[in-house]
Amino acid sequence: MTTPAKLYGKDLSEYDEVDVDELLAKLSPEEIKILAKEVDPDDSFLPPSQRCNYDCEKEATGPLNRKQLIDHINKQAIEAPDEPELKPYVPGTIRGKKVVGASPPPLKEQEASEQITIDLGDEYEQALTDATQEEIIDLAAILGFHSMMNQDQYHASLLNKGQPLGLGWDGITKASKQKIYPQEPPNTTDIDATIKQVQQDDPKLVDLNWNNIKNISEEKFDSLFEGIENNTHLETLSLTNVGLTDRSAQKLADALEKNSTLRVVNVETNFISPTGIVQV
Structure with a gap:
């Protein structure tokens, strides 16, 4: 069982009947200002203007000059010196901790991770076991497994190399040509x-x-x-x-x-x- 969430020692259900407007009316302007700053930035139910509540108490020094501001930022970025590395780079040295003597996982765990067992049932297992190579190719094409073939297998399937006529890409999975029907004659009813x-x-x-x-x-x-x-x-x-x-x-x-x-x-x-x- 999970413990019900609590707030200030009370269950959250006890706050359902609380009148929020009445509580806000009791707050002073200073308390409301402090409460406005405590906003969750990840709350998607609030508009972005409230989630990113910027409060600057400094007075404006003048009108905004965007070009001058960008030039100042670029100048500061170019003139600011790079922070020196704590450990200088030396070619051929290995930084960080090197793990030595790590043993590979047991063989049984490797085999378990590499093999995936799918239980298809006795009926499907028997059908796949008795299926011929041509039937397996057609089944793979129907299921869309042809995207897993390499380039040589793909071109071999297109050219039907090693396959009897009527199988492979020319078999049951090949789309039939569109039948063109003559247009109906215009209705000449008076x-x-x-x-x-x-x-x-x-x-x-x-x-x-x-x-x-x-x-x-x-x-x-x-x-x-x-x-x-x-x-x-x-x-x-x-x-x-x-x-x-x-x-x-x-x-x-x-x-x-x-x-x-x-x-x-x-x-x-x-x-x-x-x-x-x-x-x-």
């Missing part, structure tokens, strides 16, 4: 024509896709959502990356409350806040 189809409840329009169409005005969205309210054939509505905002999302939410046929609505990658997403 906005005005599809809005009319939605408003006229065209039975042929079941899937409406406006994905990636730029610069759609708020009026176009309002017209579309007004038509969705009474539409009975539209089942899928895709509005990905079309610049939807919370205002348009609110209009869409109102339209969905009145529509009974829409099953899928996609509004990904838009300017909709989490609150607007919940409404939709």
Whole structure:
């Protein structure tokens, strides 16, 4: 058990209810000045101006001339003589105490300090014991141990010297090339024509896709959502990356409350806040 910390014979918990302001009010200006000097310079909770409280009682001799002060300091440093060494340097002599006859540590202690035993368990020990050299190389590369190789081993691994094809740096640890996918063709859907189809409840329009169409005005969205309210054939509505905002999302939410046929609505990658997403 640890002994609780005490201050002036009392436990620190007894000082929790002490009114510090009341104690400071009882101090005289001289006592406050003395207390201000007793500051812990390592207390990070105090500002530096208080941790380095410089108090000079001498009166100023005049305005500060920084250049003159630096020149004076440099002059004093150049003119001040070096302190002579207590013991002059003599080439070939050994200074200090030389330890003679120090015995090396016992052999058992050397072996214990040089060997580190890691218990991996019987399953991992058996797997590493039965692993081939190629599998050990791949495992070392996966774990990032290739940084421990010397220069010859590193270049040998790069050139796969002594390794069958498909192992080493060309094995499972080698990064696959990036697959380049063709860009999606631009969306050529006619906005005005599809809005009319939605408003006229065209039975042929079941899937409406406006994905990636730029610069759609708020009026176009309002017209579309007004038509969705009474539409009975539209089942899928895709509005990905079309610049939807919370205002348009609110209009869409109102339209969905009145529509009974829409099953899928996609509004990904838009300017909709989490609150607007919940409404939709």
